[in-house]
Amino acid sequence: MSFLTTLNRFFIHITPFSLPTRFLRMRFPFISLAATLASAFLLCQCSTHSLVSIVKPGFSSSASFNTPAPAPSLLSAARSKPRDKHGMPVYTFGERNRVVRTTAYTCSEDDHIQYGSKSALGTSLKYNNRVRSAASDWSFYPMGTVFKIKGQPYLYVVDDYGSALTGTGTIDIYQPSRALMNVWGRRNVEISVVQWGSLERSATILSQRTGFSHCRQMYANIQRLRGLSTTTASR
Template sequence: MLLASLSLAAAVLLSSCAGRSLPPYEKPITPAPVMKIRTTAYTHSESDHQKYAARNALGTQLQHGPINSAAADWSRFPAGTTFRIVATGEIFMVDDYGWMLAGTNTIDLYKPDGRSMREWGVRRVTIEIIQWGDVRQSYAVLKPREKYRHVRRMVKQIEDRYL
């Protein structure tokens, strides 16, 4: 009986992952030197990030310090995009992406622990772009990963808008 229950639970879990929906598509914001955007926060110890440990989508270490890591839809904020949050002065560089960011204008800010992540929560902030990342380099990283739906969404947007 226990084995049957565990098998059923595993089947339900796997089927729910297979049917996981992408976030609703948002019309891209117009790139500008200063923008007001929605931000969220994440940390490497969240359950959906544990398999990557403290690594970003580029395969390097997530950063917290003078320049902090951030995740975004790379068709809107290409990898390497560096920005400053006006209210806090913190500087972030986009070096990661995530399922819930594909097709959205949200930027997810890396925090070193769960407490910092929860304290940030969800905020609309004004950012100043220091340097835009390279959309072609982002595309080169994303294209081989197209088997994932969120990556396919970003690749298609890059192809439609830039290539």
Template structure:
């Protein structure tokens, strides 16, 4: 019996069912310029394997002239375009993640682990060039509402 319980606990841990959401941070005020915590991610991280090089919108993750970014869609709706002032790079929010829900952190897509690790964690200044559509974000998120992090974003969008 102990092995069975241990097995269920392990499955729950691996699938994220037992994970706690990150601590909630009060949302930042919507403004054309913001200072945020910026992390980086790549498609080869374990928690992205099942999605491959695809964003939450189902589009290819981008690195180049326009880059993909992940964020809490209740704060930066899908389609939000911004410039990282320190680098001049342009990003569009097309992804979200468990660790971003309820936070003022934006995750910048990098095409490989070395670039992801080189970025690390930084505080950066953003210039918001275009706010995304909260209705489109809701349309994409609502069918996924059984996931805790998605439910948290939907609750904040109401």
């Protein structure tokens, strides 16, 4: 049995092209083949980037996601701060050590699959043994912000955003597969901001995307913050 025949039979049972393929494949075999190849392309759109990352030693181990509890002094200081909709503390730009709610995402999720393994900047999402990508509301953590998570040896850089993050201090950690995304789950961690990103560059990018409500909201918040001192801005 040829490779294409095997592939065709496999995709006939799992793709949205199943019914027309079954009906027409005997009389119009080229339609069946086209459906098979189209399905394979859609399913593999994100896989190349993911597989390269997953096979690196240690990257698939949950032990690499060790995140100790935030320092008691940091937790104590957070109690007096204003809260976002998730009940997490909202910090000023002058505060580099923070307790932050984190989630995880991957490029094969429904709301990201159209972008593949590209970030909001159009660059490849990062996942290696030195630097990894993260998404945020850019009015909380502007694009280019670099931070470390307590217990993790990596630098995380904000190069992405997401509509669910808008109006919150939540940071979404990029993972190259659903398995690793689920391992990370949702956790509150201690982070240390190494370098702040640029509100100006964030605003420039978002100003061209105001047709999307979350981009419009982030842009409006950044414009407001740019009129304030970074030592008093409530983010």
